[in-house]
Amino acid sequence: MKVLITGAGGFLGGRLVHALLAGPADLPPITSIVAADTLAPSVGDPRVEPRTGSIVDPAFADSLVDDEVAVVYHLAAVLSGGSEADFDAGMRVNVDGTRTLLEACRARGRRPRFVFSSTVAVFGGTLPAVVPENYVLLPETTYGIGKAIAELLVGEYSRRGFVDGVACRLATVTVRPGQPNSALSSFVSGIIREPLAGIDTTCPVPLDTPIWVSSPAVVTRNLVHAARLDPLLLGTRRALNLPGLSVTAGEMLDSLERYGGREARARVRLERDERVARAMCGWPAALDDRRAIDLGFVRDSSADAIVRAYAEEQAAR
Amino acid sequence: MKVLITGAGGFLGGRLVHALLAGPADLPPITSIVAADTLAPSVGDPRVEPRTGSIVDPAFADSLVDDEVAVVYHLAAVLSGGSEADFDAGMRVNVDGTRTLLEACRARGRRPRFVFSSTVAVFGGTLPAVVPENYVLLPETTYGIGKAIAELLVGEYSRRGFVDGVACRLATVTVRPGQPNSALSSFVSGIIREPLAGIDTTCPVPLDTPIWVSSPAVVTRNLVHAARLDPLLLGTRRALNLPGLSVTAGEMLDSLERYGGREARARVRLERDERVARAMCGWPAALDDRRAIDLGFVRDSSADAIVRAYAEEQAAR
Numbered sequence: 001m002k003v004l005i006t007g008a009g010g011f012l013g014g015r016l017v018h019a020l021l022a023g024p025a026d027l028p029p030i031t032s033i034v035a036a037d038t039l040a041p042s043v044g045d046p047r048v049e050p051r052t053g054s055i056v057d058p059a060f061a062d063s064l065v066d067d068e069v070a071v072v073y074h075l076a077a078v079l080s081g082g083s084e085a086d087f088d089a090g091m092r093v094n095v096d097g098t099r100t101l102l103e104a105c106r107a108r109g110r111r112p113r114f115v116f117s118s119t120v121a122v123f124g125g126t127l128p129a130v131v132p133e134n135y136v137l138l139p140e141t142t143y144g145i146g147k148a149i150a151e152l153l154v155g156e157y158s159r160r161g162f163v164d165g166v167a168c169r170l171a172t173v174t175v176r177p178g179q180p181n182s183a184l185s186s187f188v189s190g191i192i193r194e195p196l197a198g199i200d201t202t203c204p205v206p207l208d209t210p211i212w213v214s215s216p217a218v219v220t221r222n223l224v225h226a227a228r229l230d231p232l233l234l235g236t237r238r239a240l241n242l243p244g245l246s247v248t249a250g251e252m253l254d255s256l257e258r259y260g261g262r263e264a265r266a267r268v269r270l271e272r273d274e275r276v277a278r279a280m281c282g283w284p285a286a287l288d289d290r291r292a293i294d295l296g297f298v299r300d301s302s303a304d305a306i307v308r309a310y311a312e313e314q315a316a317r
Numbered sequence: 318m319k320v321l322i323t324g325a326g327g328f329l330g331g332r333l334v335h336a337l338l339a340g341p342a343d344l345p346p347i348t349s350i351v352a353a354d355t356l357a358p359s360v361g362d363p364r365v366e367p368r369t370g371s372i373v374d375p376a377f378a379d380s381l382v383d384d385e386v387a388v389v390y391h392l393a394a395v396l397s398g399g400s401e402a403d404f405d406a407g408m409r410v411n412v413d414g415t416r417t418l419l420e421a422c423r424a425r426g427r428r429p430r431f432v433f434s435s436t437v438a439v440f441g442g443t444l445p446a447v448v449p450e451n452y453v454l455l456p457e458t459t460y461g462i463g464k465a466i467a468e469l470l471v472g473e474y475s476r477r478g479f480v481d482g483v484a485c486r487l488a489t490v491t492v493r494p495g496q497p498n499s500a501l502s503s504f505v506s507g508i509i510r511e512p513l514a515g516i517d518t519t520c521p522v523p524l525d526t527p528i529w530v531s532s533p534a535v536v537t538r539n540l541v542h543a544a545r546l547d548p549l550l551l552g553t554r555r556a557l558n559l560p561g562l563s564v565t566a567g568e569m570l571d572s573l574e575r576y577g578g579r580e581a582r583a584r585v586r587l588e589r590d591e592r593v594a595r596a597m598c599g600w601p602a603a604l605d606d607r608r609a610i611d612l613g614f615v616r617d618s619s620a621d622a623i624v625r626a627y628a629e630e631q632a633a634r
Contacts, residue, residue, distance in 0.1 A: 160404060
């Protein structure tokens with residue numbers, strides 16, 4: 001089976017490439033992966049074909065999708081901070097880029113499974129404690145608007161039979177290794193990652209701020225699962241609330257302390273950042289993920305497990 | 318006050334031009350109206366400037382919006398039948414055209430009131446008997462998708478301060494005079510208009526199919542009202558369920574019979590059209606329009622009043 005991944009040079013993209021190469025159960029053997037990004041990753045496996053370019057460019061998008069591509073993972077995006085800072089870039093990549101890629105699939109006429117990474121940020125306004133899957137999309141960020149429009153496009157291109165789409169609303173992925181990124185939620189990883197590396201950092205939101213999170217391992221596993229979902233079970237509702245854990249910033253810090261001790265926690269100073277706090281308070285505290293669970297997606301067991309898994313992975317490097 | 322109307326050559330556009338020229342109470346005097354359409358109307362009033370072109374063309378859209386335009390009515394659209402038959406035309410006009418016009422407003426930096434004519438067709442899937450304003454948008458037509466995306470754009474361009482937008486979800490406008498149009502709901506006017514003109518016609522849906530309707534006079538009055546709504550009262554929820562009446566096809570025919578007699582009703586033959594019936598059954602039977610009523614929008618009193626007003630207007634021509 002041939003797979004295309006956009007945003008393959010990103011953190012999730014990279015994990016997904018490796019997960020697919022490992023040959024997940026229930027998926028046909030992966031014959032090749034087109035790994036596209038504005039700076040394509042070099043993976044060092046003959047099955048991976050790196051492709052550098054922008055999906056906003058129709059010629060590039062067209063060149064990515066051939067008759068053999070059975071699954072498209074569309075992860076490329078301008079993140080929440082970047083989209084808020086540069087409206088045009090956010091709209092161009094998150095809206096126009098998605099449409100260009102959908103058009104490339106449509107032009108081939110092979111109706112690939114199209115897995116789109118959406119976000120909890122499609123929700124906004126006054127939200128119930130647990131947001132149902134069919135709650136109104138009222139995003140309050142340019143990032144959320146772009147993703148909401150892209151969800152509608154994925155749904156419509158599926159209804160018209162151009163692709164077989166699934167929009168997966170991902171929780172905030174934590175703990176991400178490496179450097180902070182331009183997501184407004186970047187601190188959710190930072191408050192665990194930096195202290196465990198002996199670095200002081202700040203928590204920009206109040207400790208009782210609830211956050212909907214998922215570990216990189218669970219998100220990757222769920223993205224793999226999305227490739228093999230039966231379209232009959234999806235029906236016309238192509239957007240899915242992927243499973244997550246609802247934890248507060250304080251609970252994450254409690255887990256940090258249990259794993260890394262008091263000195264780790266002492267490295268996190270509370271310092272409110274209005275821009276971040278406002279965005280996080282507008283995002284859902286929890287999503288109703290029962291349909292996804294019924295469809296075979298999985299969730300993390302606890303904040304402790306997320307912190308431990310991250311620390312052990314880092315130690316093993 | 319200078320006003321721009323796209324789709325000014327259409328039925329609603331034409332009525333709106335005349336309503337504005339008549340000088341509605343509470344609106345500043347209308348100094349000029351830019352009446353744009355793919356075939357601009359000739360109105361014969363020196364205040365009306367007809368402009369022929371397509372809003373999909375950025376140069377044309379730019380030329381429509383100058384520093385004096387205080388209110389933009391964006392009515393131009395490919396209707397539901399046309400969008401379903403030609404996906405690309407529907408997306409180009411309803412999505413790209415709206416964005417191009419919003420961009421033209423943004424480029425001027427004057428933040429005009431932007432009144433967008435949306436539709437009940439933004440709703441779909443399993444619907445409650447009365448659809449709340451913040452119900453999920455799950456359209457099941459290309460027309461509905463285009464309008465839903467445009468609503469999101471109007472909301473976001475308002476949030477960013479590029480325009481001061483209001484998306485008005487119009488009910489099915491009935492009774493429209495003249496010829497059938499490409500809307501799937503065209504028959505809703507046809508089953509009244511044709512019999513009253515002595516012409517046989519068909520009703521393509523079961524008699525108990527509920528339809529959310531509004532008369533041309535009420536819709537026009539509500540569009541005028543949308544120009545002067547206080548943005549503070551709108552807040553971040555820029556999409557409004559405009560008032561309507563929930564009537565069944567059978568109730569409309571009962572009104573027809575009360576006004577035009579048995580022989581009028583006998584001119585309507587039941588002949589199911591699967592394409593129309595499927596679309597109508599997917600649209601809401603009624604919307605929760607309480608917020609719009611609170612904001613000063615009005616609704617029709619009864620199906621009888623709608624039929625009578627139409628017949629009297631025709632008789633007066």
